[in-house]
Amino acid sequence: MLSYILRRILQSVIVLLVVGLVAFSMFRFVGDPIEQLLGQERTQADVDRLREALGLNEPFVVQYLGFLGRAIQGDFGISYRQARPVAEILLERAPATLELALVSGIIAVVLGIALGVFTAIRREGFAANAIMTVSLIGVSLPTFLIGVLLIWFFGIGIEIPVPWGDGTISTKLFPTFGRGEVVDLGWWTTGLLTESGRASLVLPAITLGLYQMTLIMRLVRSEMLEVLRQDYIRFARARGLKARVVNFRHALKNTLVPVITIIGLQLGAIIAFAIITETVFQWPGVGLLFINAVQFVDIPVMAAYLMLVSVMFVVINLIVDLLYVTVDPRLRIDGGTA
């Protein structure tokens, strides 16, 4: 078991080194950093000085190690576009993205699993079939379109005629732009403590969570149906165990083994899909930063974002592996023969 975890950690380190290499190669070979940093008006002396200062004359491996060393210390260079240290920009923006991802992640996982289990157990029922049909629309709606439609409906608002009051009510309920008022805690900025901050979070969180939720739900359902067909489930029913015990104790626990992996991947996806949601809602997080960097070929920001995101993914995957070990005894205990 220990060797299993050690092997996983080793693999994670290798993944990070490879991602680092990709990031560094982008940094080094895509476009000319000199050209990016110095404008049209430059002298050869300026170019040489900068090459020397950036260490571009060193051998590749030395440059790579230098890049890694600086990255570990949080130094990702200077943004071509904003001319500020990348790390500083990222740190400033990370809380916005993490808050958004956390809220939508919880929505997606909790509702996704619950609905998935429900539709698997009641797979012939009307409600389950209705949910499945709607969920297909869910996976066919691109995230950005969900966002745009939500903005249209709840941000711009639609006047619905009613026979009381002013004669109409508006569906304009939530802000659609930015984070609202935030509270600065020094090392963290949060929108969760203010009314406008929370209101601003509603639409982006739904946008980001909805697609992932439908995916998780459909995956949980199909895994659970697979488990429900197994012999040990039939045997559990043949022993006269109650349907509740069979479904929620035997089937659910076995469903969770593959589902944990899926959820790990989906949490990663949430961080990536935050790029889209942040663009739609002009949410000032790292995703919006990244998309601007892609548009303007701001390589240091792209490289740093890549490194940051991969560290998050690797951590999520390690947690998934540990959960795996706790759920599945076959990984903990060697099979004996007797």
Add this chain to the structure above:
Amino acid sequence: MTDPTHIPADPHEETPLAPSAHRPSRWRAVWDGDLAWSFRRSPVALVAALVVLVMVLGAALAPLIAPYTPFDPASLNLFNGITPPFTANEFTGDYFLFGTDDQGRDVLSTILYGLRISLFVGVMAVLFAMLLGITLGLLAGYAGGWTDTVIMRVADVQLTFPSILVALLIFGVARGIVPIEHRADMAIWVLILAIGLSDWVQFARVVRGATLVQKDREYVQAARLIGRSNGAIMFRHILPNVLSPVLVIATISLALAIIAEATLSFLGVGAPPTQPSLGTLIRIGQDFLFSGEWWILFFPAMTLLALALSVNLLGDWLRDALNPRLR
């Protein structure tokens, strides 16, 4: 050792063949097959197939059937700008079914041309991903050992990174490499490459899994017994047997690729405004939402939704039909 008590479902299974069994034509056999039967019985699949067919025809024949040529500046009339749908323009009297945008372009025509781009990018990206994924998956599953470890590790790492992120990165890098003056021309191909490269893992994993199962089947042993080459065994014997899950994945991937293309274009890193796809049209339409010109966004958005939904419905039906146990 396999289960020695395989129990076939048909109790009359050992009856000898009818001596004069007339062989129906291949087409007839497909039509009578379980797949076609289940297709004919599924109204959802029929409607979805119809929607996809209409859209593919509309896209393919766009230059012939589009009422206007939206990207020919000579044919545009600024007086036609911002015409609401289902009404004639108040100045020129021209009629536009889905209205026009601020430049006077017919929304219906832009949708037909946009569909062309969306479908082309989606189909090409899936074909590219299929080719790559099937080859690598077969190789990993059949060769095993180090080949397998390397291919599947790469796949695992890439799977950790959501495809939209991979596509964005590839797109970003490609932009850095391609000189500015060629970026617009290259955009479509860069899109195909980015989406295709970000999507091969699904195919590789499914094909590898199926290959591992098939590899142990005795018909493969029978082929090895007579000394058939590994290439012949992989492509002539195993490949035909791993294709049905690939078909399901390909359909679902097509929906995902169309959505990915639209997403990238919406983010402004996909199809350029001179060659707008559905995503680009939605991006443009979004700006008009706040001023009340909803149709510029609405019709492209619904077209995209209908296309993705129909393809997904077909994929869903196909998976159920090929794997009846799941129903």
Add this chain to the structure above:
Amino acid sequence: MTDPVLKITGLTVEIPTRRGVVRPVRDVSWDIRPGEIVGVVGESGAGKSMTGNAVIGLLDRPAHISAGEIDLDGRRIDDLPEREKARIRGRRIAMIFQDPLTSLNPLFTVGQQLVETIRAHLDVSAGEARERAVALLDRVGIPDPGTRVDQYPHQFSGGMRQRVVIALALCAEPEVVVADEPTTALDVSIQAQILDLIRELARERGMGVMLVTHDMGVIAETTDRVNVMYDGEIVESGPTARVLGAPEHPYTQSLVAAVPRPDRKLRRFPQVSYGGRETAFRIEDLARDWPARPAGDGPFLEARGLTKRFLEKGSLIPSRRRWFTAVDDASFAIRPGEVFGLVGESGSGKSTIARMIAGLYPLDEGEVRFEGEVVAGAGATEAARDAYRSQVQMIFQDPFSSLNPRHRVDRIVAEPALHLGVIPKANVTARVGELLDRVGLGAEAGLKYPHEFSGGQRQRISIARALATQPRFLICDEPTSALDVSIQAQILNILKDLQEHLGLTMLFISHDLPVVRQMCDRVGVLKDGRLVEVAETARLFEAPEHPYTRELISLMPKTDLLSNAGLAAE
């Protein structure tokens, strides 16, 4: 005489399908008295498992009971609402499944599953339930039950898991147990122990047992009364000794006759001639075109010191890798024209040897010589291998996996002959048609796909494929273990014909001793990868030398009860 505990009257099960309503069980009636073991025997598709599932109320939709009734202790149970059926399941009627590897939930300890089942039925505390669980494990013969109760299923072997499954079925002291092929997935030695246990428990606790099986030997050894099912109906029933000893119905008669006997060798198997199942095999036509190729002197095929190791646990560090020796220094020689048998339990390495000799697995040590030439192992030349390939063919175990499902039958049959170039391309179509006709399928079978054929027909296709290259050496790897006994008789007769009329030399792999007795001239016995004894067949069965051989032979199902009508001795 006591009243029956379970009584089935006129039971009919229906499944609506695309091509109309199928009735896999029709008008079935029988009963079980307390302490009695009633067998339900039949071949695949006869509806016996479906009857078992109907009794316990676990028919998979859309199958349902359309007529008849099931009474437990005089009370009708088949029309009860699902909630009450669930109360009867496990508590009054329990079930034992076929495959112990998949019937236990892998994520819970054996104890957790037992305690949960006990507490679902009996009003006891958690501590008492645990004590009961340990006692049950002890009763079904699990050593050190106090420790093993806290282990997970994957820590038990197959036979031990089946004991756990039985313990789970006994949790609430049920009155009736439905055992669906409870020993089919197990080796003979373990099979005998499990059957003993079931018999003991039935007597001791006065339980009625419904034993569903396809195996006549199991029926003969275990049951008090038997019902023979054919195509959804019961064709004969009565006390086991009477039904097997003096069968009345023609189907039962032919079924009993087709069971391979361990005690004497017959020239041919009597074929099941009920329901139009016989299909011709035209050995005379085949023999007419077969080239005469007299074998040289000396051994035909020689295996020397065959050794094969598989990686059991991989590691980057070579010294930490664990290897499993599947075949350990096996040497034997096969004489021209004989059938040489290899027999052993699962995991004994018999299939591995077959594959090493066929050239499918590389050898770790040792060599294979074919007529003196090294064809596998260190000294083998490519030329010798190629020459060998056109002389050897193989019949595989599983007719559902040995034919490529996506290839048409004519392509399947033609492939070896075409690839090895033994038939000119122009003659292929004619030759394939001829072969298919001679194995009894008709030339037009070539236009179909494998899934359109039954197991026995597919095995005939395999034989046609093997014969297309006109080989001299045939490796048969459990060629009939996936087939019903009536089909087995047909296929084994075909193989006998091939040896007799075409002079083929055969390596015959099987786990089934009676089949080996009927088929082989000499036999090698394998245990854990080692060849423990090689002897002439008659001597091996009558005077086994090695203790393991003696044990295997003593465990063979007894067929003394079976009628000998229709058997022609050699």
